Amino acid sequence: MILYIKNMVCGRCKMVVKSEFDQLGLPTISVELGQVELKEAITESQKEILLKNLQAIGFDIIDDKKSITAEKIKNLIVDLVHHKNNELKINLSDYLVENLHQDYSTLSNLFSELENITIEKYFISQKIEKVKELLVYNELSLSEIADILNYSNVAHLSNQFKKVTGFTPTHFKQLKDKKRIQIENL
Incomplete structure (x- = not known):
């Protein structure tokens, strides 16, 4: 499963985002600028918690195709x-x-x-x-x-x-x- 993350622009962003996934026990395959590949799908409640945590540190999850392309x-x-x-x-x-x-x-x-x-x-x-x-x-x-x-x-x-x-x-x-x-x- 791939999640697209808004505002990831540097190596430190990748580290911070990975840390959020790790803290929530969501194992990642890779963390790149603008996207995180997960080992398995996450539930809606996990996604809501993740979204809240990411927004608190200046990131966001992008779901629509146009916004993903722009990012x-x-x-x-x-x-x-x-x-x-x-x-x-x-x-x-x-x-x-x-x-x-x-x-x-x-x-x-x-x-x-x-x-x-x-x-x-x-x-x-x-x-x-x-x-x-x-x-x-x-x-x-x-x-x-x-x-x-x-x-x-x-x-x-x-x-x-x-x-x-x-x-x-x-x-x-x-x-x-x-x-x-x-x-x-x-």
Whole structure:
């Protein structure tokens, strides 16, 4: 049995969700971003308790097919931007079609309808958050960050960064109160 979980965006999310399943005595086969595969089906009462526990820590169970697909799109983009830098060179639409086995226009329309943002804008917001993270670490030059995130050049990265945040990357680095947004809130 597979349950789809909303707002799982990182390794820590996977650990927290797995812990909830373990505490309820629900053995899992695997816990991945956005989904948990269980060894056996669970009862409605177990599902209600699980839902209550997951909601208390910022997660949710998704049951409808459209929402599951939208969550899969978000998880693929988060994984691509935050964990697979070297794969950013592929076309996003091809990446999503390859992984979800659906036509891109269908995916795009569904995502925009449910999330009130285009896939492209969501992808850009994830990339900008990754830029912010790398700027805060202060270990890489802007040129290296542009290269890692597959921007054509520093100017492109800077223009997109300013358009989204209102700051240049240099000004952002100088801010004491870095305005980063948690991934699940994007």
